[in-house]
Structures are given as structure tokens and as C-alpha cells.
Amino acid sequence: MLLAREPLGPAEAIARLGGLQAQEASPPFVGLWTRLAGFDREHLLAALRDRSVVRATLMRATLHLVGASDYAAFRPALQPVMERAVRVLGERAAGLEPERVLPAARALLLERPRGFNDLRRLLQEQFPDANDRALGYLVRTHMPLVMVPTDARWGFPSVADFALADTWLGTPVPRDGTSGQLLLRYLAAFGPASVADAQTWSGLQGLAPAFEDLRPQLLVFKGEGGRRELFDLPGAPRPDADVPAPARFLPEFDNLVLAHADRTRLVADEHRGAIVTKNLRVRATFLWDGMVAGSWEVARKRGTATLELSPFHALPKRAIKELTAEGERLLRFSEEDAKAVAVQITRT
Secondary structure, three states: OOOOOEOOOHHHHHHHOOOEEOOOOOHHHHHHHOOEOOOOHHHHHHHHHOOOEEEEEOHHHOEEEEEHHHHHHHHHHOHHHHHHHHHHHHHHHOOOOHHHHHHHHHHHHHHOOEOHHHHHHHHHHHOOOOOHHHHHHHHHHHOOEEEOOOOOOOOOOOOOOEEEHHHHHOOOOOOOOOOHHHHHHHHHHHOOEOHHHHHHHHOOOOOHHHHHHHHHHOEEEEOHHHOOEEEEOOOOOOOOOOOOOOOEEEOOOOHHHHOOOOHHHOOOHHHHHHOEOOOOOEOOEEEEOOEEEEEEEEEEEOOEEEEEEEEOOOOOHHHHHHHHHHHHHHHHHHOOOOOEEEEEEOOO
16 A cells, blocks of 8 residues: 555555554554545544554564454464563563463453553562563463553553453454464565565464465465565555555554565665664654665654654655655644644755
């Protein structure tokens, strides 16, 4: 949906994208604005309130927005990712007893949705010998939970409450599941792609057997050099290389930037380090001619919102013109309370 904005609702668009990473609340709004015709912030807020879209820990054990039906299919398939994520606790995991902690946490969340500050405090009272952060992380990764939206500008406060997913959705989340639907969603959004690409995007390991099961349903291509197999859905669009690609702005953590092990299809290797910070934040980027051409951020001063573009290399005049026009539209969407907007490009 980056060659032309499409007239879809948020839930349908998010399903086509296989979910939207939502480590922070606002980036998915920009991600949808850049892909959908006539998108308004209220469209996504309404989908969150009617529970057709949820925000929850999923791929790579990070927060994502997904459709409610996809959540029920994705969450059990991704449990190995969640269990592996707990390893980051190291020595803090000493004394954790999941078979006792998880039922206790469920009982607390059945009473009402809770923020993790509250939940950790109450669990610490029951399990005083366990690390409070470890208690919270165990619950976050091992129990299907969704974040509760509010009337905040971007749908969620900085510290949000969590609810049991089966309670919020009104249907049980399966305990077991396969990766089939997850991989089909992935290929619909990002194919042709390799097994390694799907593993990078999902956080799952050892997906080769799952692709073998799906092979009869898929088209198979050879990557450059003929060494890698690339899989795709038979009906998926595969535009020709010379199709014009317009200027587009992607938010922080956009799935497109994180969807492949081989990211050279989107960003040159020498520029990859420029879009990931030391603390592993993925910068907001802009596309020119179908490639990541630099990063961007917004600065506010005296009522003026300025979009500051940092290109990787000198841009042609046409690119500057199109990026400036698109950037002004982005500011009018994301900084609607600004008295004035401006686009500033750092010259290289």
C-alpha cells in the first residue's frame, strides 16, 4: 500500500500488513496515514474501541496492532518467542514459579484490567522472594493480554492498563496453534520472502518445515544468485521494477523496515546503522524511488512544527519537491494543533 493509498478501513489494512508494530502508541497512526486514502485518526481509535483491532505483545515479543481474529491465531503460534524472551531476565528469574505466578496474575486481572505497576506490586506481595520486574515480564510474555484503549490522543496513555485477551475479546484464545496463518499473513504483506526473512519478522526459529507444509499453496522463486528460495502467494501483487514509487514517510519501528533478514531490497547495507539507534530504536524513515533514503523527526518551536529530513545522500530536485509536499501533508495530520508547518532538509 505504498505505491498508492488505498480506500480501506484500519482493520482490513492492518490484516493486509500482518500487523503494525506499536512499541509506542502514535507510530501506527502515521503508518496507516501513509498507506490509506482519507485516513483519519478517529478511524483507528474507533477500531480499538470496538475491539476489532487490539494492541498486544506478539511478533519478536514486541507490541503490535493486529485484528482480533488474527490475534487469536497468532498468539499461540508465537508462544515459543515469548518463552525465549524470558531468557533476558538472567539471574532475575531465580525463584520464579510460573505454575503459581500465572494463575495468581489471572485472578488479579479477572477482577479488573490493571497496569503493570499495580500488577507487579500485588504479585510481589504474594511472591516476596521473586524479582518484581521478573514477575511482570513473565506475565507479559506468558499470558495472552491486550492493552486497554482510553480517550488519549493516540488511543493509549504512556502507562496503560492490560486486560485478559479472552475477556476483552469475549472468546477463548487457543492454547496451542500452528504458524500457518501467521506465515500466510506475512507473505501477503512482504513476499516474495525467504524462510530467514519470516524468522526475522516473527521471532520464530526453525520455520523451514512449516514452509514445506505450505509449499503446495505457494509460488517459489529463486533469489539473486539462485541460492535462496523466495516464497509468495499466487495472487499477490509483484509490481515490475520500473513502476514509479512515490515519496512516502514511514514511522518509527515500521514493519517494512523490520520484515526481512535481507534488507537490501529496501535499504543499502551501508545505511542500516543510520536507522537503528544504540538503544535499538528504529528511526522514522522516508522512501524515495522505493528505497529508504534517510530518516526524519519532528521538532516543535513557538507553535511551528518542522519536519527535519536527514537524507543519506544528495537528493534530486524532484525528490525534494515531492518530499516537501508530502511532508507538509504529514505534519498537518500528525501535528494538527501547530500554527504553522515547515519541512527542512539537511544538505549532504
